[in-house]
Amino acid sequence: MESALDQGNTTFLLISAAFVLLMTPGLAFFYGGMVKAKSVVSMMMLSFGSLGLVGVLWVLYGYAIAFADGPSKVNGGEQFVGIDGWFGIDLAKIGLGSPFADATNGATAFPELGFVAFQATFAIITVALISGAIADRAKFGAWMVFAGLWATFVYFPVANWVFNFDLGEGGVVDGGWIAYDLGAIDFAGGTAVHINAGAAGLALAIVLGKRFGFSKGITQPHNVPLTLLGVALLWFGWFGFNAGSELAADGIAAIAFINTLAAPAAAMLGWIIVEYFKHGKATSIGAGSGAVAGLVAITPACASLSPMYAMLLGVIAGVLCALAVDLKFSFGFDDSLDVVGIHLVGGIVGTLYIGFFGEGVGAAFGFGWDQLVAQSIGAGAVLVYSFVLALIIGLAIDKTIGFRVKAEDEIAGIDTVVHGEEAYAFGADRG
Numbered sequence: 001m002e003s004a005l006d007q008g009n010t011t012f013l014l015i016s017a018a019f020v021l022l023m024t025p026g027l028a029f030f031y032g033g034m035v036k037a038k039s040v041v042s043m044m045m046l047s048f049g050s051l052g053l054v055g056v057l058w059v060l061y062g063y064a065i066a067f068a069d070g071p072s073k074v075n076g077g078e079q080f081v082g083i084d085g086w087f088g089i090d091l092a093k094i095g096l097g098s099p100f101a102d103a104t105n106g107a108t109a110f111p112e113l114g115f116v117a118f119q120a121t122f123a124i125i126t127v128a129l130i131s132g133a134i135a136d137r138a139k140f141g142a143w144m145v146f147a148g149l150w151a152t153f154v155y156f157p158v159a160n161w162v163f164n165f166d167l168g169e170g171g172v173v174d175g176g177w178i179a180y181d182l183g184a185i186d187f188a189g190g191t192a193v194h195i196n197a198g199a200a201g202l203a204l205a206i207v208l209g210k211r212f213g214f215s216k217g218i219t220q221p222h223n224v225p226l227t228l229l230g231v232a233l234l235w236f237g238w239f240g241f242n243a244g245s246e247l248a249a250d251g252i253a254a255i256a257f258i259n260t261l262a263a264p265a266a267a268m269l270g271w272i273i274v275e276y277f278k279h280g281k282a283t284s285i286g287a288g289s290g291a292v293a294g295l296v297a298i299t300p301a302c303a304s305l306s307p308m309y310a311m312l313l314g315v316i317a318g319v320l321c322a323l324a325v326d327l328k329f330s331f332g333f334d335d336s337l338d339v340v341g342i343h344l345v346g347g348i349v350g351t352l353y354i355g356f357f358g359e360g361v362g363a364a365f366g367f368g369w370d371q372l373v374a375q376s377i378g379a380g381a382v383l384v385y386s387f388v389l390a391l392i393i394g395l396a397i398d399k400t401i402g403f404r405v406k407a408e409d410e411i412a413g414i415d416t417v418v419h420g421e422e423a424y425a426f427g428a429d430r431g
Contacts, residue, residue: 009248010110016244020121023237030230033223038413039136040423046131058120066159126193132337133201142403154389162192184378188245190300190351191382198344199383203390210334231288242302256302263314267294270318293321296346304358351379
């Protein structure tokens with residue numbers, strides 16, 4: 001069934017997609033400012049490499065895996081690229097069909113290719129997030145192999161578990177078991193994006209091992225303004241990430257939007273308060289990290305909370321993530337830029353919080369514990385699946401082509417060795 005194109009919703013969706021795509025360069029700045037000056041190019045290239053590779057894979061087959069029997073199939077059309085189901089290639093169906101048609105889905109009346117583009121940006125940023133766990137010591141080629149394999153065997157299937165949806169027009173989709181069979185709530189990607197990436201980051205940190213000189217204080221940001229610029233771009237893009245996930249410019253999108261302001265603002269305060277009591281100082285990196293932790297936590301819950309409860313979530317996430325970033329020293333894994341402490345922990349906190357304070361489902365409001373159980377199972381399933389697959393893929397790459405650069409290159413800084421470039425080579429300082 002086709003309906004008239006809704007230009008308002010289509011505009012909203014396309015602008016949101018552009019916002020989310022900007023998050024990956026923003027992440028490159030955020031991560032780039034926190035590594036050594038001689039590793040900035042390498043760090044940022046891990047994000048840009050993800051953008052290039054995953055963008056291509058998404059068009060080739062990623063969307064078809066994540067949204068098998070999704071919007072176009074329910075409306076009697078063909079899948080975006082004719083690969084049906086989970087990795088099952090039907091050569092007779094391969095082809096773009098008619099992407100120039102204004103095919104719309106009957107529930108939301110926007111072109112399906114707009115939805116394809118929006119979801120592509122989620123796949124890209126999720127893969128890029130993992131790279132922070134292996135800063136200063138990863139080979140670019142090995143990272144690209146990992147990114148392609150992990151996207152194919154982990155992100156695309158997990159996106160199917162979480163985001164594949166029932167259009168409300170009598171169509172039944174192949175997938176979405178976390179959302180529909182289990183009943184867990186993940187509005188914009190707490191499980192599919194942040195728990196998924198955080199678990200994979202933990203696996204890769206274990207595979208690559210510790211940096212030389214690993215200890216508290218090893219990660220001294222070389223360029224604080226660069227990192228804060230990254231935070232600003234991430235926060236800006238996150239409004240498209242969360243509000244855009246409504247796929248319509250309506251009241252739910254507005255709730256998600258205000259919560260994407262309130263939660264990270266409160267999380268920023270929670271993080272710097274912890275810093276002040278621990279170290280006697282509130283740092284700009286702590287403020288930026290706190291904002292990101294709040295953004296992570298509100299992602300699954302942004303349409304399920306009132307702004308007051310969103311701010312409470314932000315404070316909790318800011319405090320817990322500020323404490324969690326030190327777990328790597330207690331457990332001995334070198335998560336360079338705190339992907340585990342911010343994305344895995346923040347994603348878990350935000351996902352479980354819905355079971356306590358979610359509007360109409362939270363145990364605190366008398367709705368029982370069923371929602372918390374569903375949230376826990378969904379989070380746990382994604383965590384275990386991503387960690388195990390990332391560990392297997394990472395070990396396979398490390399044992400074959402090698403994942404880590406040579407010790408002498410790591411100590412000197414890997415930009416010139418890996419990419420033949422320097423981030424800060426000016427005039428007489430070049431060389």
